Amino acid sequence: MQRYRLTVAYEGTDFHGWQKQHPKGAAPLRTVQGVLEEAICTVVREAVALVGASRTDAGVHAEGQVAAFTTSSGIARARLLRAINGRLPADVQVSSLAPAAADFDPIADAVVKTYRYRIAHGGAAGVLPPLFDRRLVTFSPYTLDAGAMARAAAALVGTHDFASFTRVSHGRESTVRSITACTVKATSRTRLRIDVTGDGFLYNMVRIIAGTLVEVGRGRLGPEDIPRIIAQRDRDAAGPTMPPQGLCLMKVRYTPRRAK
Amino acid sequence: MQRYRLTVAYEGTDFHGWQKQHPKGAAPLRTVQGVLEEAICTVVREAVALVGASRTDAGVHAEGQVAAFTTSSGIARARLLRAINGRLPADVQVSSLAPAAADFDPIADAVVKTYRYRIAHGGAAGVLPPLFDRRLVTFSPYTLDAGAMARAAAALVGTHDFASFTRVSHGRESTVRSITACTVKATSRTRLRIDVTGDGFLYNMVRIIAGTLVEVGRGRLGPEDIPRIIAQRDRDAAGPTMPPQGLCLMKVRYTPRRAK
Numbered sequence: 290m291q292r293y294r295l296t297v298a299y300e301g302t303d304f305h306g307w308q309k310q311h312p313k314g315a316a317p318l319r320t321v322q323g324v325l326e327e328a329i330c331t332v333v334r335e336a337v338a339l340v341g342a343s344r345t346d347a348g349v350h351a352e353g354q355v356a357a358f359t360t361s362s363g364i365a366r367a368r369l370l371r372a373i374n375g376r377l378p379a380d381v382q383v384s385s386l387a388p389a390a391a392d393f394d395p396i397a398d399a400v401v402k403t404y405r406y407r408i409a410h411g412g413a414a415g416v417l418p419p420l421f422d423r424r425l426v427t428f429s430p431y432t433l434d435a436g437a438m439a440r441a442a443a444a445l446v447g448t449h450d451f452a453s454f455t456r457v458s459h460g461r462e463s464t465v466r467s468i469t470a471c472t473v474k475a476t477s478r479t480r481l482r483i484d485v486t487g488d489g490f491l492y493n494m495v496r497i498i499a500g501t502l503v504e505v506g507r508g509r510l511g512p513e514d515i516p517r518i519i520a521q522r523d524r525d526a527a528g529p530t531m532p533p534q535g536l537c538l539m540k541v542r543y544t545p546r547r548a549k
Numbered sequence: 550m551q552r553y554r555l556t557v558a559y560e561g562t563d564f565h566g567w568q569k570q571h572p573k574g575a576a577p578l579r580t581v582q583g584v585l586e587e588a589i590c591t592v593v594r595e596a597v598a599l600v601g602a603s604r605t606d607a608g609v610h611a612e613g614q615v616a617a618f619t620t621s622s623g624i625a626r627a628r629l630l631r632a633i634n635g636r637l638p639a640d641v642q643v644s645s646l647a648p649a650a651a652d653f654d655p656i657a658d659a660v661v662k663t664y665r666y667r668i669a670h671g672g673a674a675g676v677l678p679p680l681f682d683r684r685l686v687t688f689s690p691y692t693l694d695a696g697a698m699a700r701a702a703a704a705l706v707g708t709h710d711f712a713s714f715t716r717v718s719h720g721r722e723s724t725v726r727s728i729t730a731c732t733v734k735a736t737s738r739t740r741l742r743i744d745v746t747g748d749g750f751l752y753n754m755v756r757i758i759a760g761t762l763v764e765v766g767r768g769r770l771g772p773e774d775i776p777r778i779i780a781q782r783d784r785d786a787a788g789p790t791m792p793p794q795g796l797c798l799m800k801v802r803y804t805p806r807r808a809k
Contacts, residue, residue, distance in 0.1 A: 298680055350681070367675075374677065382677050415627075417634065417642050420558050421610070421685060 290361050293369075294389035297325065297341075297354040299381040302424045302534065306347040307354070321345075321381055325356070328376040332369065333362035342395040342541040343402060346493075348533030350425060353384075353403075353540040357395045395541070401469060402490065403540045406483040406499040406531065408433070410506070416479045426480075427499075427535030433506030435475035441505040442471040442483065444515035445498060452522035454498055455491035456530070464491055464522075473502065484539070493530050501528035550621050553629075554649035557585065557601070557614040559641040562684045562794065566607040567614070581605075581641055585616070588636040592629065593622035602655040602801040603662060606753075608793030610685060613644075613663075613800040615655045655801070661729060662750065663800045666743040666759040666791065668693070670766070676739045686740075687759075687795030693766030695735040701765040702731040702743065704775035705758060712782035714758055715751035716790070724751055724782075733762065744799070753790050761788035 305318040309326070317323055326339040342355040364372070370386040377383070409419045412430035419426040445468050452464040470486040483499050501518065504510040510518075510528070518526045565578040569586070577583055586599040602615040624632070630646040637643070669679045672690035679686040705728050712724040730746040743759050761778065764770040770778075770788070778786045 300681055371675070379678070379683055380680070382680055384677060415631070417644060418639070420640070420642055421560055422682070423639055425681060 290359055290391070292357060292359040292389045292391050292393055293366075294387050294393060294395070295356045295358075295383050296385040297321070297356055297381065298352050298384050299350060299354070300424065301345060301348050301350045303380055304347065306349065307341050307343065307345045307351075321351075321354075322356075324378065324381060325373075325383075326358075328373050329358060329360075331376055332372040333360045333364065335361060340395050342399050343538050345536075345538055346533050349536045349538070350534075351538040354538050355395045355399070355541040355543075357389055357393050359391070398543050399541050400544055401486050401488055401542045402538065403470075403484060403486040403542075404490070404495045405537045405539050406485075406495060407480070407535045407537070408482070408499070408503070408531075409480050411479045424534055425537070427532050429503055429507075431503065431507035433481060433503065434508070435473050435481045435506065437508075437512055438481070438483070438502045438506040439473040440512035441502055441510070441515050442473050442485075444512055445471045445485075445519075449519045450522055451491055451494060451519070453518050453524060453527045454494045454501070456493045456497075456524065466491065466494070471498070495536060496531045496533070497524075497527050497529075499531040499535065503531065504528040550619055550651070552617060552619040552649045552651050552653055553626075554647050554653060554655070555616045555618075555643050556645040557581070557616055557641065558612050558644050559610060559614070560684065561605060561608045561610045563640055564607065566609065567601050567603065567605045567611075581611075581614075582616075584638065584641060585633075585643075586618075588633050589618060589620075591636055592632040593620045593624065595621060600655050602659050603798050605796075605798055606793050609796045609798070610794075611798040614798050615659070615801040615803075617649055617653050617655050619651070658803050659801050660804055661746050661748055661802050662798065663730075663744060663746040663802075664750070664755045665797045665799050666745075666755060667740070667795045667797070668742070668759070668763070668791075669740050671739045684794055685797070687792050689763055689767075691763065691767035693741065693763065694768070695733050695741045695766065697768075697772060698741070698743070698762045698766040699733040700772035701762055701770070701775050702733050702745075704772055705731045705745075705779075709779045710782055711751055711754060711779070713778050713784060713787045714754045714761070716753045716757075716784065726751065726754070731758070755796060756791045756793070757784075757787050757789075759791040759795065763791065764788040 299321050304321050307321045309323045310318040329337050337358040339358045407426040409426050410429040410433040414432050418428040448467040450465050466489050468487040472484050475481045559581050564581050567581045569580050569583045571577040589597050597618040599618045667686040669686050670689040670693040674692050678688040708727040710725050726749050728747040732744050735741045
């Protein structure tokens with residue numbers, strides 16, 4: 290038996306997210322896990338269980354999702370990669386495939402993940418929405434101050450209870466997470482991107498962080514409000530949840546031992 | 550009456566090209582001219598005839614198509630631009646709108662047009678096809694030598710009979726055209742773009758130029774073959790017609806008097 294670690298890239302637009310979904314009495318939904326698992330099973334000629342590091346939501350993209358499966362197939366690695374990619378549709382691809390430890394767990398072994406949120410802004414000032422990359426970028430009507438957003442982003446770094454930054458606080462599991470880096474970079478006069486790296490993310494956390502930073506960027510909140518919003522542990526204290534299509538899972542990092 | 554000049558950008562993927570098409574006994578096809586004319590008519594509340602500088606084919610994109618129409622509407626220019634864009638679908642937009650001379654003709658008054666052809670290459674060597682911008686880039690299995698392609702491109706510059714570079718030589722109209730610039734630029738190890746500027750282009754000419762340069766890039770032709778291919782005035786002497794989705798109309802230039 291050989292376990293493999295895959296790096297997977299996809300455009301999330303036409304997927305119902307990563308995770309397999311089979312609604313009762315209906316056809317299975319088109320998901321990345323479903324499409325990829327099917328391609329792998331066909332190639333290795335046996336059932337495999339594919340596990341992904343992050344259950345990205347419908348519409349969310351990935352450049353560096355990490356997944357793993359174990360197979361008894363002896364197909365050589367380069368041929369396996371080529372055969373899987375040959376059976377995938379145009380909106381998903383495996384960019385690398387490497388042998389992994391038999392107990393490699395893409396979820397539990399992940400050390401940090403990095404997400405990027407892309408925004409085009411200035412709609413109310415006459416800036417046109419994104420055209421050629423409109424599936425990958427969220428358009429904001431406001432003209433955003435990237436400098437103020439960068440200062441607010443820096444205030445999110447650290448180990449905090451991020452209960453204000455998740456959809457529902459179920460009150461049982463811990464909502465404490467560590468953000469190790471959060472930056473805002475203006476890539477042009479009307480474009481910016483938010484990069485967030487952390488050891489784990491609550492449901493909708495990056496999209497709510499992006500929505501809160503947009504509130505700062507348009508002047509409705511200041512960087513100095515961030516500590517208060519964190520302290521309130523109240524979803525209503527933070528900004529809105531931004532739409533999925535601006536979000537992309539960029540990278541999942543593992544300890545060298547596990548990455549092998 | 551006021552004539553307006555528009556700069557139009559569109560992703561051609563879901564259009565049957567620029568030009569209006571209404572097959573007999575069937576619904577009109579979705580074309581850029583059709584969609585845009587309809588939006589303008591709704592805004593100015595009268596029938597208008599929209600003329601475009603270039604009848605781009607199905608699947609071909611534009612960043613700088615130029616079009617013109619005349620209206621008796623007195624709507625102020627900024628409001629007119631906003632109202633038209635407000636009625637357009639997400640894959641087409643008017644990036645500028647300016648008053649033009651009453652006799653401004655986007656086709657006859659054009660001095661030069663610039664097209665770009667984008668290629669990702671190296672498929673046979675394991676390079677994966679484009680993912681996020683796959684609608685805008687053509688993927689070639691071959692590993693291409695951009696330097697050789699650039700030398701071949703330079704050999705196309707000048708006033709020549711380009712009969713080898715068009716689909717059918719009907720033998721009546723002149724196939725002589727002037728290419729004022731033709732460059733090949735590697736934007737990464739696996740990406741390149743071909744920019745062609747000329748006073749006019751025959752049917753499929755840019756896509757056949759791109760296909761001929763790909764033959765040079767993969768080593769089946771050399772830059773020194775270009776003068777011979779031009780001299781043969783035979784479609785079979787040139788390379789294949791590349792697919793539409795790599796092609797984009799970048800810019801149409803007018804004399805300052807006409808641009809007004």
